[in-house]
Amino acid sequence: MTEATLRPIAEAVTRRAQRQGYVTARDVRAELTLAGLPAECWKQVVALARPALSYRQGRYYPVSAVSSRAWHEQEQQRLIAKAVRRLIRQHRAAVKRRERRGQARSDFIHPVTVYTDDGKILHVLSRDLSPTGIRLIGTCQLLGQKVRIEMAAGDETVLSVCARILWTCAVGDGLFENGGSFLALASG
Numbered sequence: 001m002t003e004a005t006l007r008p009i010a011e012a013v014t015r016r017a018q019r020q021g022y023v024t025a026r027d028v029r030a031e032l033t034l035a036g037l038p039a040e041c042w043k044q045v046v047a048l049a050r051p052a053l054s055y056r057q058g059r060y061y062p063v064s065a066v067s068s069r070a071w072h073e074q075e076q077q078r079l080i081a082k083a084v085r086r087l088i089r090q091h092r093a094a095v096k097r098r099e100r101r102g103q104a105r106s107d108f109i110h111p112v113t114v115y116t117d118d119g120k121i122l123h124v125l126s127r128d129l130s131p132t133g134i135r136l137i138g139t140c141q142l143l144g145q146k147v148r149i150e151m152a153a154g155d156e157t158v159l160s161v162c163a164r165i166l167w168t169c170a171v172g173d174g175l176f177e178n179g180g181s182f183l184a185l186a187s188g
Contacts, residue, residue, distance in 0.1 A: 001041045003048065009035055010048035014062065017052075022059040112136065115148040124178075126151065133181045134163065142178045143168040148186045160186040 012031050017023040028046060029039040046053070046060065053060040108129035114122040114136065124138030134149065136142075142165040151159045163180035171177050 001037065001044060005037070006041060006045050006048055009037065009045050013045055013060075014049050014052040017049075017060055017062040022061045023053075024059055028060075106130070108134075110151060113150045114138070114142070115150070116142070116145055117147070127177065131182075133166075133179065136178045136180065137171070138176060138178065139174055140178075141168040141170075141176050142180075146183070147180065149180070162186045 009028075009031050012035075013023055013028050016027060016031065020027075025042055025046075028042040032039050032041055032045065049060070052063055054063050055061075106129055108126050110126050112124055112126045112134075114124055116122070120140075122138055122140055124136045124140075127135040127137050129135075136149075145165050147163055147165060149161050149163055151161075162183040162185075164183055165178045165180045167179045169177045
C-alpha cells in the first residue's frame, strides 16, 4: 500500500487517539476497514503516525504538549545540574588556590558553648576544626575577643580551650562566622 493512500488513515488514527486518549491496533484496523482498505496494513499506518503517537503497554498514546513540557523540564533540570557541578568545580579550584593554612582542617559541625570575657554565654555551632584553631557560626561578632570554648567529646568529656578570635565575617542577616586561634587549654 502506498504512503499517499495510508497518510489520511494515519491522520484519522492520530485524531482518534487525541479524542479518546489512546488507540489500539484494533482501532487502527477499524479505521482501515472504514476506508475500505485491508486491515493487514495497520502496522504501516502506525509507522506513518509514529511521530504523533507513543506506544506504551499495548496502546498508542498521542504525543501531547504535556509530554513535550515534561521533556523540556527534564532538559532544564539536566542543564541546571550541569551548571551547578561546574560552579562547584570552580569553587573547589579557587579554594585550593587560596588556601594558606599551615594546618589541615576538618569538618567539625557540633554545638559548642562560648564564654566571653564580659560574662556572656553563647551557644554557637562549630564549622571546622584544626589543631591550631576553630571556625564558629553564631549571632555575635567576636572579633578581637579572648574567649573560652567548651566542646563535648563523644565520650562525655568536655574539652575547654581558650582562643583569640582573629576574624569575623557576616554570612547572613544576624549570622556571623568567627575564626579563632587556640591559645591554651582552659580549666572549666
